[in-house]
Amino acid sequence: MMHFLLLFSRQGKLRLQKWFTPIPEREKKKIVRDMTTMVLGRKPRSCNFLHWKDLKIVYKKYASLYFCCGLDAEENELLALEVLHRYVELLDKYFGNVCELDIIFNFEKAYFILDEFLLGGEVQETSKQVVSRSIEASDMLQEAEIDNSDYDLELGWP
Amino acid sequence: MSPSVRLQEMIRVIRGARTQGEERGVIQRECAAIRAQFRQADNGTRSHNLAKLLYVHMLGYPAHFGQMECVRLIASPRYNEKRVGYLGAMMLLDEKQDASLLITNSIKNDLSHSSQYVQSLALCTLACMGSAEMCRDLAPEIDRLLRASNSYIKKKAALCAVHMVRKVPELGELFTPAARSLLSEKNHGVLHGAVVLITELCERNPDTLEQFRKAVPELVLMMKGLVMSGYSPEHNVAGISDPFLQVRILRLLRILGRNNDTASDAMNDLLAQVATNTDSSKTAGSAVLYETVLTVMDIKSESGLRVLAVNILGRFLLNNDRNIRYISMTSLQKIVQTDHNAVQRHRGTIVDCLKDQDASVKRRALELSLALVSAVNIRSLMKELLLFLSSCPPELRAHTTSGIFNAAERYAPSQRWHIDTILHVLTTAGGDVRDETVPNLIQLITTATELHCYTVHKLYRALITDISVQSLVQVACWCIGEYGDLLLRGECEETEPVQVTEDDVLDALETVLQSHMSSPATRGFALTATMKLSTRITHNVDRIRSIVSIYGSCIDVELQQRAVEYNALFKKYDHMRAAVLERMPVIDKSSPGHTNGESAGGTIKELEPTKLTQEIVFPQEPSNQVCDLLDLLGGSGEPFQPSPSLSSTAPGPASSTAGGDLLDLLGGLDVTPAPPSVTVYEKNGVTLKLQTDTQTDTGMTVTLTATNSTDGDITGLTLQAAVPKSVQLQMKAPSGDVIPAHGLGQVTQTVLLNNPNKVSLKIRVRVCYTSQSSVCQDTVQIDSFPSTAW
Numbered sequence: 001m002m003h004f005l006l007l008f009s010r011q012g013k014l015r016l017q018k019w020f021t022p023i024p025e026r027e028k029k030k031i032v033r034d035m036t037t038m039v040l041g042r043k044p045r046s047c048n049f050l051h052w053k054d055l056k057i058v059y060k061k062y063a064s065l066y067f068c069c070g071l072d073a074e075e076n077e078l079l080a081l082e083v084l085h086r087y088v089e090l091l092d093k094y095f096g097n098v099c100e101l102d103i104i105f106n107f108e109k110a111y112f113i114l115d116e117f118l119l120g121g122e123v124q125e126t127s128k129q130v131v132s133r134s135i136e137a138s139d140m141l142q143e144a145e146i147d148n149s150d151y152d153l154e155l156g157w158p
Numbered sequence: 159m160s161p162s163v164r165l166q167e168m169i170r171v172i173r174g175a176r177t178q179g180e181e182r183g184v185i186q187r188e189c190a191a192i193r194a195q196f197r198q199a200d201n202g203t204r205s206h207n208l209a210k211l212l213y214v215h216m217l218g219y220p221a222h223f224g225q226m227e228c229v230r231l232i233a234s235p236r237y238n239e240k241r242v243g244y245l246g247a248m249m250l251l252d253e254k255q256d257a258s259l260l261i262t263n264s265i266k267n268d269l270s271h272s273s274q275y276v277q278s279l280a281l282c283t284l285a286c287m288g289s290a291e292m293c294r295d296l297a298p299e300i301d302r303l304l305r306a307s308n309s310y311i312k313k314k315a316a317l318c319a320v321h322m323v324r325k326v327p328e329l330g331e332l333f334t335p336a337a338r339s340l341l342s343e344k345n346h347g348v349l350h351g352a353v354v355l356i357t358e359l360c361e362r363n364p365d366t367l368e369q370f371r372k373a374v375p376e377l378v379l380m381m382k383g384l385v386m387s388g389y390s391p392e393h394n395v396a397g398i399s400d401p402f403l404q405v406r407i408l409r410l411l412r413i414l415g416r417n418n419d420t421a422s423d424a425m426n427d428l429l430a431q432v433a434t435n436t437d438s439s440k441t442a443g444s445a446v447l448y449e450t451v452l453t454v455m456d457i458k459s460e461s462g463l464r465v466l467a468v469n470i471l472g473r474f475l476l477n478n479d480r481n482i483r484y485i486s487m488t489s490l491q492k493i494v495q496t497d498h499n500a501v502q503r504h505r506g507t508i509v510d511c512l513k514d515q516d517a518s519v520k521r522r523a524l525e526l527s528l529a530l531v532s533a534v535n536i537r538s539l540m541k542e543l544l545l546f547l548s549s550c551p552p553e554l555r556a557h558t559t560s561g562i563f564n565a566a567e568r569y570a571p572s573q574r575w576h577i578d579t580i581l582h583v584l585t586t587a588g589g590d591v592r593d594e595t596v597p598n599l600i601q602l603i604t605t606a607t608e609l610h611c612y613t614v615h616k617l618y619r620a621l622i623t624d625i626s627v628q629s630l631v632q633v634a635c636w637c638i639g640e641y642g643d644l645l646l647r648g649e650c651e652e653t654e655p656v657q658v659t660e661d662d663v664l665d666a667l668e669t670v671l672q673s674h675m676s677s678p679a680t681r682g683f684a685l686t687a688t689m690k691l692s693t694r695i696t697h698n699v700d701r702i703r704s705i706v707s708i709y710g711s712c713i714d715v716e717l718q719q720r721a722v723e724y725n726a727l728f729k730k731y732d733h734m735r736a737a738v739l740e741r742m743p744v745i746d747k748s749s750p751g752h753t754n755g756e757s758a759g760g761t762i763k764e765l766e767p768t769k770l771t772q773e774i775v776f777p778q779e780p781s782n783q784v785c786d787l788l789d790l791l792g793g794s795g796e797p798f799q800p801s802p803s804l805s806s807t808a809p810g811p812a813s814s815t816a817g818g819d820l821l822d823l824l825g826g827l828d829v830t831p832a833p834p835s836v837t838v839y840e841k842n843g844v845t846l847k848l849q850t851d852t853q854t855d856t857g858m859t860v861t862l863t864a865t866n867s868t869d870g871d872i873t874g875l876t877l878q879a880a881v882p883k884s885v886q887l888q889m890k891a892p893s894g895d896v897i898p899a900h901g902l903g904q905v906t907q908t909v910l911l912n913n914p915n916k917v918s919l920k921i922r923v924r925v926c927y928t929s930q931s932s933v934c935q936d937t938v939q940i941d942s943f944p945s946t947a948w
Contacts, residue, residue: 001324014216020286022252029218047484047518076452078445078485079405082395085441104173105166107216108209111245116278120285120321122354124313125347126402127392134310138275142238 001121002080003055003070004031005114007103010064012036015103016110020121035068049077060084064100086128087117093132112138165209172217185214196227204231205242212242212249225250225257232264237276240268244279253289262292269299274310277303281314285321293322297329304336309345316340316351320358330359334366341376346393346400349380353406360413371414374421378428381407385432396440408432408449415457422458429454433466444474444482448489455493468493468500475507480516487511487522494529505530509539512546521554528561536569540579548586555590559583563595573606574652577613581630585620588627596632601745603637612652614641619656621666626675632683635670638663639687640742643694660695664688668705678714685709685717689724693739703728835863839938842929843868844897846877848940856916860909862923866897874928877907881921886912897927 007016014032023031038050039059050057052070058080059068067084071077088098090113095102103110116134118124125131168188175181192207208227215221228250231243251258261283268280281303284296300322303315319333337359340352360367384399384407393400411429415422429450438444447470454467474486487508494501508530511523524546531539540562547558562583570576580599584591603613617634625631638645642663649655670676670684685706692702706728709721727735839846844866851859866872875895881887892907913919926935 014218017216019252022254022287022289024254043515045480046516047480049481049484049518074409076405076409076445076449078441078448078481079402081441081481082401082445086395105169107213108242108245112241115245115282119282119314119317122317122320123350123402124317126350126400127346129392130347134278138241138278141273141275142241145237 001072001075002083002118003072003121005067005069005118006032006035007110008032008036008039008066008068009100010040010066012040015065015100016107016114018111018114018118031070035070036066039066039068048081056080058084062088065103083118083123087114089128090117090131090135093128094135164203165206165213168210169213172213181217185217185219189214189219193223196223204234205239208242208246212246215249221250225255229257229260229264232261232268237273240276240279244283247283248286252287253292258287258289259291262295265292266296266299269296269303274308277307277311278314281311281318285314285318288318288321288325290325293325293329297322297326297332301332301336304333304340309343309348312340312343313345313347313351316348316355320351320355323355323358323362327362330363330366334359334369338370338373341373341380346403350403350406353377353403353410357406357410357413360410367414371418371421374411374414374424377407377411377414378425381411381428381432385435395442397437398440398442398446401442401446404432404446405449408446408453412453412456415453417458419458425453425457426459426463429459430463430466433463433470438473441479441481444477444479444485448474448485451489455489455497464497465500468497468504472504472507475504475511480514480519483511483514484516484519484522487519487526491522491526491529494526498530501526502530502532502535505535505539509542512542517551517553520551524550524554524558524561528565531565531569533569533571536565536571537575540565544579544582544586547583555587556592559587559591559595563591563598573602574609574612576602577606577609578616581616581620584627584630584633585624588629591629596629599633600636601747603633604742604744607744609652610637610641611644611647611650613637614645615650615653615656618645618658618663618666621670625670625673628677628680631670631676631680635667635680635683635687638667639683639690642687642691646695660691660698661701663691663695664698664701664705667691671705671709678716681714682716682720685720685724689720689727690739692728693736836940838923838940839925839936841936842934844872844925844927844929844934846923846925846938856913858911858913858919860911860921862907862909864897864905864907864925865901865903866899867901868929869899870930871899872897872927872929874926874933875905876926878924878926879909879921880924881911881919882917884913884915884917885919886914888912 001020003019003021005016005018006014008014014036017028017032019028034052035057038052038057042050042059048059050059054073055070056073056075056077057068057070058077059066060081061067067088069080069084071080091098091103091110094109094113095106113131113135116125116131116138125134172181172184172188175184188210192211195201195203195207204227208224208231211221211224211227215224224246228243228246231239232247234240234243247258247261251261265280265284268276269284271277271280281300284292284300288296297319300315300319303311304319307315316337319329319337323330323333333355337352337355340348340355343349343352356370356373360370381404384404387399390399393403395401398404411425415425432450433447433454436443436446436450438447451467451470454463459467468490471486471489474482475490477483477486490501490504490508505527508523508526511519512527514520514523527539527543543558543562543565547555547562550558563580566576566579570579577599580595580602584595584599603610606613614637617630617637620630621634621638644650645656645658645663646660647655648657667684667688671681671688676684688702688705692699695702706721706724709717710725712718712721727738731738835847835849837845838848844864847863847865849861849863851861862877864872864875864877873896875892875897877889877892879887879889888910890908890910892905894905897903897905909921911919911921920939920941922937922939924935924937926933928934
C-alpha cells in the first residue's frame with residue numbers, strides 16, 4: 001500500500017499531503033522534510049526510485065511540482081509511476097492544462113480528486129473516465145446544493 | 159460572489175507576503191477570525207472557514223482548534239459541509255486523537271445515506287483514519303455494502319474492508335465470503351478492490367489462502383481476458399489493458415502459487431503468455447512484465463519459464479530507461495543466489511552498469527558484481543572492480559573495498575595476484591578499508607615466502623611516493639623492517655630491483671616517524687621496523703641506535719616504552735638482539751598475535767613465537783593453552799575450539815629439537831611402545847595410533863603417533879584435540895609435520911590430560927594433512943581408552 005503522497009514545489013513548499021497511516025504530527029513534519037531534502041537533492045537524470053527506512057520512495061517531477069509517494073517494500077515501483085501519472089492526468093482533465101497555481105488555489109479539489117482515485121492507500125478505480133465522471137457528479141451535487149440553499153439535500157442521486 | 163473566493167483571496171494574500179514574519183502576521187489574523195467564526199452560530203460560511211484553516215495547516219501552522227469544527231461539519235446534512243468536514247477529519251484527526259471517536263456515529267449514519275456520494279465520503283474517511291475500535295464497530299456495515307450496493311460503492315467498500323483487516327486481522331473471517339463472490343463481478347474497479355482484499359486476506363491467514371487457491375483458474379481466465387482482449391478505450395494505458403488490475407492479479411497469483419505445485423502448474427501457461435505478449439516499450443508494459451518476472455521466480459515454475467524470466471531481466475538491463483535498469487538489478491540481486499548461472503550470463507551488462515551516472519544504479523551494480531564473483535571470472539571482474547573503485551562515489555568506497563577483499567580472499571588465483579590486489583586497493587582507497595586489513599595483509603605476506611623480495615620492493619616504492627595512507631604505510635614499514643635485507647641486496651626476480659642504500663631506507667622510515675600525517679600506531683610500526691633493521695644492515699647501526707635513544711623521551715607513551723626497551727636491547731641485552739629480531743615465522747591465521755588490531759605491535763608479542771626456534775632454555779610453555787572445550791557429550795554440532803598446535807610454523811630441524819627439548823624439560827614423558835596402543839584412524843594410508851599412560855590419580859598422558867604407508871610424503875600434518883568441559887587438556891609440540899613415505903618415519907604428539915572430576919573420558923581428534931597435493935581433514939572420536947584408569 002501507499003503510505004503517503006506528497007506534492008511539493010522546487011523550493012520545497014508543500015502543496016498537498018495525503019497520509020494513509022496514522023502518524024503523529026511531528027513525525028509527519030520530519031518525513032516531509034526528509035522527502036523534500038532527498039528528492040530535491042537528486043540529480044536531474046537520476047533514477048526515480050529511492051530507499052528510505054523500510055519504504056520504497058517513488059517520485060516524479062511534473063513541470064515545477066514533485067510528486068512523491070512512499071510505498072511498502074513489496075510494491076511494484078513501475079506501477080507506482082503509473083499511479084502518479086494517472087493522478088496528474090486526472091488533475092489535467094479536471095483543471096484543463098493543470099499548473100501548480102491551480103493546485104495551490106484549489107487544493108481542496110485536488111484532494112477530492114485524489115479521494116476518488118485512491119482509497120486507503122490503494123487504487124480504487126482503474127478507469128480514467130469513471131473517476132472523472134464521479135468528480136463531476138459530486139461537484140454538480142455541491143452546486144445544486146448551493147443553488148437550493150433553502151432546503152437540505154436528503155435524497156440522493158443514484 | 160461565489161463563496162470560495164474568500165478562500166482564494168486569503169491564499170493570494172498569504173502568498174503575497176514578502177517575508178516569513180509578514181506571512182505569520184497574516185495567518186495569525188486569519189486564524190483569529192476563523193476561531194471567532196467557529197464560535198458563532200451557523201452562518202453558512204463554516205465550510206469555507208474550515209477550508210481556510212486546512213490551507214493554513216498545510217503551510218505548517220497549528221490547526222488543532224479546527225478539530226471540533228470538523229466533527230460538527232460532518233454531522234451537517236449539507237453535502238458541501240460534509241465534504242469539507244470529512245476532508246478536515248482526514249487531515250486533522252487521526253486515530254490517536256480523542257475527537258476521532260466522535261465521528262464514528264456520523265460515519266455510521268452516512269454509510270447508509272441515500273446518496274452514494276455521501277456514502278463514499280464516509281467510506282473514504284473510514285479507510286483513511288479509522289481506528290481499530292471504529293473498524294470493529296462498523297465492520298458489519300461494510301460487509302453489507304460489499305454484498306448489496308452498486309459497483310461505485312462496492313469498490314470503495316472492498317478497500318475499506320482491506321483497511322479494517324489491516325487494523326483488526328480477525329475481521330478477515332467476516333469478509334472472506336463476500337470477497338469470494340466479488341470475483342465474479344465485471345466492473346474493473348470492483349474486481350481490483352476484490353483482488354486487493356483477497357490478497358490481504360490470504361497474506362494474513364493460511365487457511366484463507368488454502369481456500370482461495372481454488373480460485374486460481376478463475377484468476378487465470380480473468381488475466382487471460384485482459385491480456386488477449388483488444389483495445390479497450392476505458393482501461394487502456396499505452397497498449398496495455400488495465401495494467402493496475404493485471405499487476406494486482408499477478409501479485410495474488412504469486413501468493414497463491416508459492417510453495418504449491420498444483421497452483422503453480424495452473425498458472426504456468428498464463429505467465430509464459432504474459433511474458434511473451436506484453437509490450438514493454440512503455441512503463442505500463444514494463445510494470446506488468448516486472449510483476450510477471452517476480453511471480454515466476456517466486457512460485458514453483460518450470461525451468462524454461464525461469465530462464466525466460468531471467469532473460470527478460472537481462473533485456474531490461476539494456477533498456478534506455480534508467481528506472482528499468484534499476485528494477486532489473488534489484489530483481490537480479492534477489493535471484494543471484496538461486497539462479498546463479500542464469501544471472502552470470504548477463505555479467506557483462508551488469509559490469510557496464512558500474513559506469514552509469516546514477517548513484518542508485520551504481521550501488522546495485524556493485525552489489526550484483528560482488529555476488530557474481532567466482533573462481534572463473536575473478537581476474538577480469540576484479541579489474542573492473544578496481545577501475546570502479548578509483549572513480550566510485552565516496553559513500554560506496556567502504557563497501558567496495560570490503561567486497562573486493564572478500565572476493566580476493568575466496569578466489570585469489572595466486573598469492574602474488576592477491577597481494578597486488580590488496581596493495582592496489584590500499585593505494586587507491588586506503589582510507590576506507592577495515593581495520594583488520596593491515597594484520598590480514600601482513601599474514602598473507604608472511605605466507606607468501608617466495609614473494610618477500612617482490613613485496614618489499616613494491617611497498618618500498620609505494621612508501622617513498624606517498625605516506626598519507628596509514629594502512630599502506632603500516633604494512634610497508636612492517637615489510638621493510640622484516641625484509642629490509644632483501645631490499646638492500648639490490649636484486650629481485652619478480653620486479654625491477656631498486657638500488658638503495660641503507661641510508662635511503664632509514665630516511666624513508668624516519669620520514670614516517672617524524673611526519674605529522676602519521677598516526678601513533680603508524681609511528682609505532684616505523685620505530686619497530688627501524689629497530690629490526692639493526693640486525694639486517696651492516697653500516698648504519700649507530701644511526702639506528704641514535705634514533706631509538708631519541709624516542710626514549712618521546713611524549714607518546716607507547717613510542718617511549720618501545721624506544722626504552724629497544725635501547726635496553728642495544729645496551730644490556732645486545733647478545734640477544736640478533737635472536738630477538740630474527741625473521742618472523744609464518745603467522746597462522748588463528749594465532750593470538752594475528753587477531754589483534756595491530757599485528758606486529760608490541761615487543762612482547764613479537765618475541766613469543768621466536769622463542770621456540772631457539773635453543774635457549776626459557777622456562778615457558780608453547781603458546782598452546784589449557785583450554786576449556788565444549789561439551790563433547792552433548793554432541794552439539796558446534797565447531798570445537800581446538801588447542802592450536804605449532805606444527806605449521808617452525809622450520810624443519812629446529813622444531814623437532816625444540817619439541818624434544820620441551821619434552822625433556824618437562825621430564826619423564828617417555829614415548830615408548832610399551833603401553834598398549836590403539837589404532838584410532840586409518841585412511842588414505844595415514845594411520846594414527848593412540849597410547850595412554852597414567853601418571854597420577856587424575857592425570858593421563860596420551861601419545862598420538864602418525865605413520866604413512868603411501869608412496870609420497872604426507873606434509874602439513876596437524877592434530878587438534880577436544881575433550882569434555884571439566885577435563886583439562888594440554889597439547890605438546892609435535893615432533894614434526896611431515897610423515898615420510900613408506901612408513902620410514904613417524905610423527906608423535908603428546909597430550910596431557912587432567913580429569914579432576916573423573917568424568918567419563920572422551921576425546922575428539924581432528925587430523926589435517928596434505929597428501930599428494932590434496933588437503934584432507936577428518937575427525938575421529940575416541941570413546942574408550944586402552945588403559946582402564948577409570
